[in-house]
Amino acid sequence: MLRRRVPLFGIALLAGLAAFVLIGPLIWPVAPTQMDLLARNQGATWAHPLGTDQLGRDLMARLMVGGRVSLAVGLVAMLLAVSFGTAIGVAAGMSRRLDGPLMRLTDLFLALPLLPLLLIAAALFRAPLAVRFGPEAGLFALITIAIGGTAWMGTARILRGEVRALMQRDYIRAARTIGTRAPQMIWRHILPAIAAPLGVSAALGMASAILMESALSFLGFGFAPDMPSWGRLLYEGTPHLGAYPGRALWPGALITLAALGATSLGDALRDMADPRRA
């Protein structure tokens, strides 16, 4: 968009949102679960700057708590996806023997209908996991693992290409000649060299994880009403769009801002790593 993109915009946006959800509740100490049946369905007032919902709960407080869930899912699912993707991409790039099977696995995952599968997993496995790990931890684990486990393919493909090219470089050959073992080789020589594409994948992966969680919650298969993510709040707000537009538009705007921050961070990192394409 701009001639020379700096990651500042993305970082500022994400930091702002993180501050909103982490520090916000300290400044705005209204309990998100506190009901006030006399103040139901209110518009913006001094007591409730963003209004209240049908049970009189403060929307601002709910957005702060919801953002914690949304951003945490985005972060953890992204970390999972990037670690999977890095492991598979580096293994496929370094070993000719593993390359074929791993890339076929990647192609297979790329052909999966992800949203329907995630919906199925979220719908069918939520009850037993909730029994075993408790309702909140179980649901959180289910959603992050499902999203992270199906989002690693792009990272794996990109890193495999990078590592393959890297293996032809002289310093890697030299390292191999002096008998550097694979773990050391990866840790010392390969991971630092692929840090840039890794960072890009991580930023873009975070955006897509946040959007995927929101989509699941928006369809009613994500987080429960007592632990609302932004997607869940949007799901609850959409039917009342006519009467109380803020209830759907605020969480939607926050999801968009989070995804925008992460994608523009990723784009800016890519431009920095590869100035020719900027």
Add this chain to the structure above:
Amino acid sequence: MRSHALRRLAMTIPTLLVISAIIFALLEFAPGDPMAQLPSTIPPDVRAEMRAALGLGQPAPVRYGMWLWQMVVVEPGIALGIVADGDTPRILSWQTRGPVMTLIAQRLPQTMIVVGSAYIIGVIAAIGLGILSARRQGSAIDRASTGLAAMGYALPPFFTAAVLIYVFAIQLEWAPTIYDTTLSVTGWNSFAAQMRQMALPIAVLSLQTTAQITRYMRAAMLDTLGQEYILAARAKGLRERTILMVHALRNSMIPVLPVIALGAPQIFAGAIITESIFGVNGVGQLLITSLSAGDLPVVQTVTVLIAVAIVLANLASDLALPWLDPRLRDA
């Protein structure tokens, strides 16, 4: 090229088998019993008969085999009229007790009309915007379309839909908030109503498509316009229009075509969200309602059909590329 195509073709069938097995296994391993809601006073033998009637009598591998047989042989046979309906068991929905394919056939037109036309509009707009913004790099239209592309990844359809409904349906009252599937087009008035109710869902979906494809189209077009044969065409004095639309466009489409082909099945994913917002009675909504009701045969069949669409789109883009790019024909 032929051997390459054959190799790709040979890969599709095992891929589809594995994917359908994964989907079946996911549903199979999911805890939960479709009979759990029934009263506990039902005697065990009746219960066993009911299980058999749902098709749950056999062990899982046998059921997968039967499902596969019905999916690959029986259903296409009935669709083509080779197998008479009623001769062989079909895949039945647990909710309606009717064939799943009938349900899908009822829902598919709505999805195709709304989501399909949105994809076509989105792709055409993306190609147009890509060409325009590459022609005058840095112009207002270029900045607008790259801005759109940057936003495109971040704009979730459920948010754009909420904003568009609020602005155009609630504030301006130009369009209805809910898609009326029972509306049948009989004259100008109903046609206008149909157009009005299609406008918002199509806008939401095509905005997303356009944003995602414009980026690739612009990059490909810029790349092509910098090449020497374009310079030669300019030196020959060809009209700018001919250079752009004939000489540059075809080459620029080579990297963009796979993106378009691979995006096509994603319309079903988009359909799930958009249909549930606007209440379009399509395949996406069928999937959501069946999943909520625990109607696993419908869920399984719809998901596998989406997977088939994805794999076929992959194949189509692989087969179409050599036609667009002669350099790939000898490889």
